[in-house]
Amino acid sequence: MNYNWNWHIFFEPNPTGAGTYLDLLVSGLWLTIKTALLAWVIALIFGTIVGILRSLPSKAASWVGFCYVEFFRNMPLLVQLFLWFFVLPELLPRAAGLWLKQLPNAPFWTAAIGVGLFMSARVAVQLAAGIASLPRGQKQAATALGLTTAQGYRYVLLPMAFRIIMPPLTSEFLNTVKNTSVAITIGLIELTGQARAMQEFSFQVFEAFTAATVMYLAINIIVVTGMRFLERSLAIPGYITGK
Amino acid sequence: MIEISHVNKWYGPSFQVLKDCTTSVAKGEVVVVCGPSGSGKSTLIKCVNALEPFQEGQIILDGIKVNDPKTDLPKLRARVGMVFQHFELFPHLRIIENLCLAQEKVLGRSHDEAVAKGDKLLERVGMKAHANKYPAELSGGQQQRVAIARALAMDPIAMLFDEPTSALDPEMISEVLDVMVDLAHEGMTMMVVTHEMGFASKVANRVIFMDKGEIVEDAQKTDFFGSPRSERAQKFLSKILSH
Amino acid sequence: MFGNLDFDVIRRSLPYLFLDGMSFTLMLTGLSALGGLIFGTLIALMRLSSYKLLGRIAGLYVDFMRSLPLVLVIFWFYFLVPYIGQWLTGASRPIRVGAFTSSLVTFIMFEAAYFSEIMRAGIQSISKGQPAAASALGLTYSQSMRYIVLPQAFRNMLPVLLTQTIVLFQDTSLVYVLSIPDFLGAASKVAQRDGRLVEMYLFAALVYFVISCLASYGVRRLQARIAIVR
Numbered sequence: 001m002n003y004n005w006n007w008h009i010f011f012e013p014n015p016t017g018a019g020t021y022l023d024l025l026v027s028g029l030w031l032t033i034k035t036a037l038l039a040w041v042i043a044l045i046f047g048t049i050v051g052i053l054r055s056l057p058s059k060a061a062s063w064v065g066f067c068y069v070e071f072f073r074n075m076p077l078l079v080q081l082f083l084w085f086f087v088l089p090e091l092l093p094r095a096a097g098l099w100l101k102q103l104p105n106a107p108f109w110t111a112a113i114g115v116g117l118f119m120s121a122r123v124a125v126q127l128a129a130g131i132a133s134l135p136r137g138q139k140q141a142a143t144a145l146g147l148t149t150a151q152g153y154r155y156v157l158l159p160m161a162f163r164i165i166m167p168p169l170t171s172e173f174l175n176t177v178k179n180t181s182v183a184i185t186i187g188l189i190e191l192t193g194q195a196r197a198m199q200e201f202s203f204q205v206f207e208a209f210t211a212a213t214v215m216y217l218a219i220n221i222i223v224v225t226g227m228r229f230l231e232r233s234l235a236i237p238g239y240i241t242g243k
Numbered sequence: 244m245i246e247i248s249h250v251n252k253w254y255g256p257s258f259q260v261l262k263d264c265t266t267s268v269a270k271g272e273v274v275v276v277c278g279p280s281g282s283g284k285s286t287l288i289k290c291v292n293a294l295e296p297f298q299e300g301q302i303i304l305d306g307i308k309v310n311d312p313k314t315d316l317p318k319l320r321a322r323v324g325m326v327f328q329h330f331e332l333f334p335h336l337r338i339i340e341n342l343c344l345a346q347e348k349v350l351g352r353s354h355d356e357a358v359a360k361g362d363k364l365l366e367r368v369g370m371k372a373h374a375n376k377y378p379a380e381l382s383g384g385q386q387q388r389v390a391i392a393r394a395l396a397m398d399p400i401a402m403l404f405d406e407p408t409s410a411l412d413p414e415m416i417s418e419v420l421d422v423m424v425d426l427a428h429e430g431m432t433m434m435v436v437t438h439e440m441g442f443a444s445k446v447a448n449r450v451i452f453m454d455k456g457e458i459v460e461d462a463q464k465t466d467f468f469g470s471p472r473s474e475r476a477q478k479f480l481s482k483i484l485s486h
Numbered sequence: 487m488f489g490n491l492d493f494d495v496i497r498r499s500l501p502y503l504f505l506d507g508m509s510f511t512l513m514l515t516g517l518s519a520l521g522g523l524i525f526g527t528l529i530a531l532m533r534l535s536s537y538k539l540l541g542r543i544a545g546l547y548v549d550f551m552r553s554l555p556l557v558l559v560i561f562w563f564y565f566l567v568p569y570i571g572q573w574l575t576g577a578s579r580p581i582r583v584g585a586f587t588s589s590l591v592t593f594i595m596f597e598a599a600y601f602s603e604i605m606r607a608g609i610q611s612i613s614k615g616q617p618a619a620a621s622a623l624g625l626t627y628s629q630s631m632r633y634i635v636l637p638q639a640f641r642n643m644l645p646v647l648l649t650q651t652i653v654l655f656q657d658t659s660l661v662y663v664l665s666i667p668d669f670l671g672a673a674s675k676v677a678q679r680d681g682r683l684v685e686m687y688l689f690a691a692l693v694y695f696v697i698s699c700l701a702s703y704g705v706r707r708l709q710a711r712i713a714i715v716r
Contacts, residue, residue, distance in 0.1 A: 003569065074698035075691050076656035079670060082687045090684045140294050141331035145345035145397065146321025155344055159335045174553075181555035185662060192558045205565045212558055221551040238379030239334050 007202045010211065021198050022211075028194030029215050032126040035111050035190060042116025043176060047123025052153060054128040065124065072121035076181050081114045085186045111183035111190075119176050126168050130161035163234055170227040177219055191215055244270045245291055246403055250300035252286065252456075260286050261297060262456040264299060273433045275443040278453035284436045285328075287453070288403050290372070292323045293433065305400055321349045324394030328406040329388040332378035338365070338389050339374040342396045350397065364392040368422050384415025391422055394435050401432035408439055409432075440483055444468055452476040492682060496689045499676045505674030508693075514589055514668065515655045519601075520565050521594035522654070523647065525600025533606055544602070551599035556660055563592040564664055572660065585666040589658075597654055604646050608639030645709040656694060669693070 010022040054065035055185045072080070085106070089097040103109065134157060142152035162169075181192040189197060195212035246267040252261035253275055260283045276284045276430045289295040293309050295313050295314050302309040307319055342361035346352045348478055352360070365371045368388040378386055387407055394402060404423065408416045420442050427433060427446040437443070443464065450467040452460035452475070460467065460476045471477050488591075496503075532544035551559070563580035566587050573579060612635050620630035659670040667675060672692055679684035 008459075063518070070699060070702075071695075074656075074695045074702065076657045076659040076670070076694055078662060078692045079496070079687065079694055086683045087687050126696070135326050135329060135331070136335070137329050137331040140289075141327060141333075143294060143317075144292055144320055144325035144327075144391070146317045146319075146343060146349040148317050151348050155348065156333050160333075163335065176554035181557040182660065184557060190595055192555055196561060198358075199565075209558065209562050213554060213562075216555065216558065217550070217553050224511075236335050236379060237377045239377065 003206065005207070006204055007207060009198075009202050009207050012202075014198070016203050021202065021208075024198060024210075025191065025211050025215070028189060028191040028212075031108070031188070032177065032180050032190040032192075033184065033219070034225050035115070035188065036173075037106060039116035039119060039180065040176050042113060043119035043172070045121035046117060047127060048077035048158075050124035051104045051131065052158075054124060055131040055157075056149075060137040065128070069121045069124055072118050077118050077179055078117065079187055080118055081110060081183060081186050085110045085223025100181055107183060107186050107188040110186055111180055113189045115176060115179050115183065118179065119172060121173050122175070123169070126172065127161060130165035131157055133164060134160055139143065147181045149180050163236070166227065166231050166234070170224065173227075174220060174223055177223070178216070244268055244272075244305060245434065246301075246303040247291070248301055248303075248361040249289070249296050250287070250290060250302060252283075252290065252295070252301040257475065260456050261290070264300070264453075264456075264458050266451055266458055266461050268432060268434050270432055271430045272399075272448045273420050273427045273431075273435065274449045274451060276434065276451045276453060277438060277440070277443070277479070278459075284451075284453045285405050288434055288436050290406055291403055292320045292325060294325075295427075296358040310365050313470050317349065318337065321345065321397050322400050324389070324391075324397060324399035324402040326390050326394055326404045326407045330378070330383070330390045330410075332386055332390055334378050337375050337377055337379075340369065341378070341389065342393050345393075346396050351430070360396055361392070365389070367395075368392045369418075369450040372479045380417060383411045384418045387411065387415075387419045388422055391419075391426075395426075401434070402426065404433065404435040404437065406436050406438075408437065438483055440468075440480075454479070491685055492552060495676065495680050495682045495685055499672075502676065503669065503672050507669035509669055510586070510667065510672075511655070511658050514586070514593065514658045514661070515651065517590055518593035518597055518658070519651045521590070521681075522597030522601045523605075525594060525598035526603075527585055527605045529598055529602035530605040530609060532630065534604070548599045548602055551596055552603075556596060556657055557663055559596050560589070560592050560660060560663060561668075563595065564588050567591055583665065585661075589661045589664070589666060593654065593658065594635040597650075600650055601647065604643050604650060605639060607646075608643035609635055611642055612638050642670055645705050645712065648705045648708070649702065652698055652705070655701070659694070663688060674676075 010025075011020050013019070014021045016022045016024070017160045050065045052070070053061045056062060089100040091097075092100065100106070112191060134226075138156055138160070141148075141155040147155065180188070180190055183190065184193040184196065189211050195208040198208040202208070245269060248265045250261050250264045251259065253259050264283075264287055266274075276288065278284050286295055290297050291304065291309070293416045300310075304319060304323065307314055309316075309319065332338075333344070336344065339358060341359050342364065343354065343357040346357035346360060347354060362371065362374065365374055368391060370389055370392065372386060373381060373385065375391075377382065378389070379387065391402075391407075407423070408419050411419065416439070420439060423433075423435070423442065425445050435442070436448075450460070450462060450464055451458055451466070452471070452473070454475050458475050460471060462471070467476075468480075471480060501617050529544045532540045533548070535541055551583050567583045571577070571581035571583055572579065612639045616634055616638070617630050620634045621627075625633070658668055662674065665671065673686045673690040681710060
């Protein structure tokens with residue numbers, strides 16, 4: 001393979017004049033993490049609301065939940081980001097559209113919200129499945145004790161459902177991290193974007209992508225380990241999940 | 244205390260689970276409901292605290308109409324204890340927390356008050372030593388005793404039992420029945436769905452026999468065991484007692 | 487709100503959007519699903535094989551692929567495939583690889599990781615008695631896999647495999663990052679040429695939405711039918 005490897009490239013100054021190529025990649029890594037965390041908060045909030053809606057006995061509520069999930073699940077994430085980024089400002093009243101377009105860090109906010117809403121549909125599906133997997137008697141027992149529907153969810157159903165869906169939620173969080181890379185199409189220079197930029201400036205394609213790959217692997221390992229820790233600390237004595 | 248009159252209930256357009264059921268339970272009375280599986284006895288008892296809705300007829304509980312849309316159902320349910328076939332303790336809460344949850348959230352008792360009450364009742368069902376365990380660490384019989392204590396913690400005016408011993412291993416049945424017998428002797432108003440004819444002959448005032456959604460027989464205990472009038476009840480009794 | 491929009495641009499570009507763009511997308515989806523399924527099944531068999539090392543390698547491959555964003559993998563293969571081609575053909579310099587081939591290799595290798603997990607679950611869902619019965623009849627390991635286990639695993643997992651294919655269909659839009667004219671790429675090209683971003687992206691969204699909705703509706707129907715047969 002006639003490719004000129006140059007692993008020292010990471011310590012050479014980057015063309016922005018501030019720091020090395022490695023600094024560039026690390027700043028991309030931070031942006032990836034920041035975007036993913038904000039997106040995850042959004043995904044959890046909306047996913048929980050919609051997941052609960054889907055599990056309610058009311059036909060109307062579960063229909064609203066169903067439509068929400070179908071809307072966000074049946075369009076490519078890339079297209080959704082384009083809708084938020086390019087289309088939404090044009091469809092709003094002129095002043096609001098202008099404000100949106102001039103927002104500083106627009107790619108960051110669009111990415112976090114876009115990825116967050118996209119992922120919220122998947123969180124909702126997981127949560128609804130988790131709630132459905134609980135014995136029907138749990139809800140009845142809560143009701144029979146006089147707890148309202150809201151109290152039943154807050155104190156009985158959700159604490160169990162979230163414990164049960166912890167493993168799939170871990171992979172959904174990792175998907176959130178990975179999906180932030182789609183935002184390079186709207187100009188978010190996160191980790192993949194910085195690797196791509198480094199490749200364009202330095203022509204050291206494989207070094208750049210190797211570094212990004214290693215960083216993504218590191219995120220995965222850290223998150224999986226952390227979640228396993230969390231799972232263990234939240235485990236209920238004597239209770240075998242998945243039964 | 245409990246007045247059930249002409250209750251009809253359908254699942255879907257054609258399947259009738261309850262057919263014109265009428266009966267009552269007076270204050271301090273113990274009524275046992277028995278019958279083959281699928282006879283509607285569990286459904287009937289769940290109608291009493293409105294866990295199951297019904298389409299026709301009415302149920303009046305301590306002077307309050309259960310099927311009146313204006314009735315504050317959580318408040319009403321809090322005044323009637325219910326014990327389920329599968330215990331339905333909340334698996335993520337310690338035993339004492341299981342007893343405190345509804346006391347605090349529904350009755351608004353302080354935590355200390357709730358714990359004191361909970362301790363007293365655990366003592367009474369012989370489970371005080373297990374207060375800090377989780378439900379999955381207990382045997383079925385122990386869990387059911389805790390479930391009874393949880394219901395009693397709400398200071399109920401009546402108790403509903405939905406096949407409280409049918410999910411238990413045979414050697415654990417008596418420890419639960421003993422608690423129930425004590426309760427009956429103390430004058431608690433009880434409506435008990437069960438196949439335990441020993442329990443019925445020991446403490447019941449009346450026995451109701453249901454089949455195919457109908458109340459076939461509603462008789463004083465001695466009459467029921469002495470000479471059941473209907474053929475269906477005779478058949479059922481001979482099957483149950485021959486075991 | 488829609489006052490100064492020109493939806494006629496969609497009508498004018500329909501042939502380009504569908505004959506060029508959508509056919510690229512569907513071809514890429516179909517071939518990637520097929521290739522991904524074949525490789526995925528092989529990987530699943532490796533993971534479940536009694537040779538520990540083989541299972542390790544397959545497991546590492548799956549974990550590795552599933553840790554990386556698809557966009558990064560697309561870039562990787564875009565630059566790597568010419569070198570692989572050079573290595574395979576013994577040419578003196580990296581060979582030129584077309585956009586379609588490059589994306590196809592990417593998606594097959596990427597999807598294989600995901601399909602392998604589905605097939606693994608499918609194989610594990612078959613009761614142990616089935617391969618035992620097969621070997622009792624004198625079938626070899628590969629015969630029992632080929633005729634007994636894999637067909638059942640495939641049939642049980644068909645709804646999941648199809649759902650994953652719908653995800654794949656949506657994911658192919660990411661070849662946009664290589665400026666390849668798939669359906670979204672074609673729409674984007676027209677959008678930028680005519681300055682009609684709103685119209686074109688709304689239309690693209692609608693098309694993806696309708697196709698995915700219909701496909702997932704079909705999968706739900708299939709699932710219901712399978713559930714009845716069981």
